Amino acid sequence: MTAKKTEGFVLEAEHLEELLRSAVKEELGVGASGRALLIRWGEGDAVLKLAHSEILENSTYSDDVLLRLSLRLCVTVQEVHDRGYIHNDLMDDNVLVDEATGRVSIIDFGNACRPGQDVGYSASSNVNLAPEILGGGPSTAASDVFSVGFLLGQILDEMDQPSRTLGRLAREMQSSDPRWRPALPAVIQRLDSC
Template sequence: MAQESEKFVLEAEQLEELLRSGVKEKLGEGVSGKALLVRWGEGDAVLKLAHSGVSFTDFNPAAIVCSFVGRNTLGKVLENSKLSDKELVRLSLRLCVAVQEVHDKGYIHNDLMDVNVVVDEATGRVSIIDFGNACRPGQNAGYGASSNDNLAPEILGGGSSSTASDVFSVGFMLGQICDEMARPSSELRRLARKMQSAKPRQRPALSAAIKRLNSCH
């Protein structure tokens, strides 16, 4: 999927071998499954393993291996931020580019939030992680009715996913970034609000958001 994210879908025999000899530590656990840090070749990777009865792949058991890109989430960056306003605008741009790369590969993430974005502060690289709820455009992400502020209203309660539903979530995160600025950017704030429009058709495409962020970068 995006950048060096979800690269390998494991079949049962591969998964059994990895669980037997490759697990280093448990990184976390959620509703759909758990994430394990595993040895993969000469480096580390993240194994996303679905709970019993949950399927986010065409294989059984459901498992995905993705590159391990670190532990420094966007949430942690903003919580401990020493970035300048200019650097935060640059971070916003790189976030939009990273999500656009997911869409270019034909997927909707459906769970974009600050803990599912990893930032390498040394290089500025932004990586999208945790594709357990990802699907193709037009498919149902499987959400029930809830009031999750970072998710588009149309997918909460069973609507189909689209690039616009991910745009809503990106707008939510751009608002979080704007809140951490010493002098919040009015342009970034307007863009974040527009991306969170109630109607999907009123939200700008990520390509348009990238263009706007480039202009104030």
């Protein structure tokens, strides 16, 4: 996997409608601020993100479904780590949920790198990113764990009866010291027992 420079662009309404009618190959999933579609673009494929209101804020997911989505999110991020990459940009915009199957997908690997590399963040107000990578430190599985903990906290906020286990995990995962954050396999095991 190599990071490629991409260009963002805005489609006029009539061009977007034509693209949606003729070029959509597959819906990849629904995220917090939109849905992602795989489309035919020129000689290849591209991902098109369509914005909408935040899915969690308007969700009708039960607490049980939110717990299962939390587990699936952790498993999906662990799969990225198992392939030898750190995502470095885990936030609600980059997590998609297929509402029909419950499959969780991660998108936007533009800041992904191998463990130990510096992603190049400077001081920022991104509360979802680990302090060590915002300070210019190397990317590690623990830095992604911090971001997943932030996402779990957002999921927790949407529960009717918040899970104590999920709350405890979210806090532990967002420890300012990466050595105190639990590893994803341990998080997965704890969520699986809920």
